[in-house]
Amino acid sequence: MVLIMQSIQGVGVSLKHQHFQEFINHKPDVPWLEVHTENFFSQASTSSKYLAQIRQDYPISAHCVGMSLGSAAINCPVREQHLQNIKSTVDWLQPGLISDHLSWSASQSGHYLPDLLPIPLTEEAFAIVANNIKRAQDVLQRQILIENPSSYLTYVDSPITEWQFLSSLAEDTGCGLLLDVNNIYVSAHNHNFDCLTYLNNIPLTAVKEIHLAGFSTEMIEGKELYIDTHGDRVCDDVWRLYEQAIKRFGALPTLIEWDTNIPDLAVLLDEKSKAEAIITKVASIEKSNLIANTVNGQS
């Protein structure tokens, strides 16, 4: 099998099993695809066989959801086994990028919750997460990207802002950042912070990928929470925030992420076109500004 080793560039989409045949038979024009690594732990599985075919035509990014990098569990066999499964899949898949979340799933008790659970942002947690990221990068022998998760609660003792925490992790561990613009928007609503403050405090060179997705709303005890469902189109506010992100960080690889209520592939491709239009618009404005500055400088 010829593996495509090109870097991940442009606007990609999530690869879901509902669209396997469409990618194999029609090869739609998408520059790269992202998969949940955990869905391909068995390399002999039917899903992996489809992915192996698709892999011949599309660069792949491996998005993990279970390394549990925020877990304080020591010598935790659940986490260690998971990391080895990730390594085995990554060695086979040779993805352009590997990412996981600033979250935890596995506890010292040996239980595993398939969810992105929030960590308190403390000095103690920082040391644990940094250590776990370094361990993951050592095992995988490459940089991983850490994504900001959506969250629905805050801890009483959590003195560090998420943007400070992530920025310091990038500096301390050499990891990159995966900025989920929708997650910033969701958490900003739930915890009442300013999205642009978040964006403007993330170091320019740390971000290597951007995620875009949809969310839902839920009333909990009379308070409206935004819930990160990855099951809908990107909302207008998030598109505007994405434009700001592209202005700040440049035309980074961007994913249209969709994990629930999977629609026709055409819907994902339509969202992809919107992201591409924003990248083009920002590039055009920057070019116009450059010309105007040059002309003004001469006059």
Add this chain to the structure above:
Amino acid sequence: MTKLAELQTNFIRDCLSGQLTPENTLMANDLDTQLISAQGLMSIYQNSAIANITNSLSLSYPVIEKLVGKDFFQVMCEQYIVKHWPTSGNMDDYGESFSSFLAEFEQVRHLSYLEDVAQLEWRFHQSSLANDNSYFDWARLAEVASSETITFLLSPSLSIMSSTMPVDKIWLMNQVNTPENIELSLDGDSDTFIVLFRQGLKTEMMTVVASEFAFLQSIENGHDFEAAIESAQTVDANMSIDHCLKKYIELGVICGFSV
């Protein structure tokens, strides 16, 4: 235990504890509860984890979901999950005991076929994850002396099961492209013998006669060829072993042997 480890242990305990109340929510002192109570906040994560695990069960048990309906399936899953939380991040491994849970679940205990249909679905799921067959060496088989003891090897994707119910028909009737002319009777007195194996990307299901099932079951139990023949012919003394062996080698169900 570190402070974070203790907090995470309490977080998990809250998620596993079923109905949360102000009295039993261990995370109460760790959370900012100005707008939403601790049990309200923890319920979001509890519900989200249950929804994610239910989705995983739904992928492994689509026919069960169709048979009992989406809403009731969710109720059953929630009951199952609180008793069997995942202990691995590999969700492909999760849900093996769902069939025995269904057998004991009060509201569906009268649907006696559900347990076996669930077992069949789990076997489909496992077959789809199994390693590929090795190539069967016919030439080497021809060189084996008649005095030597042969033990055949089965495909990693093979799974065999018997049921007193026509679970193959129930399964088929609940597929997207249901074959026509399936006659279903739950009052039959003959057992159903099912063989599952993967060919390429598709898991195939065959119903076989009792003697062939006994033959494959004997091999699956690690018995040699002679013992497998004996098992088959105990069921049907006139069974054609040549035909049976050739058929299962050609299908890839038998994929090797040791001498």
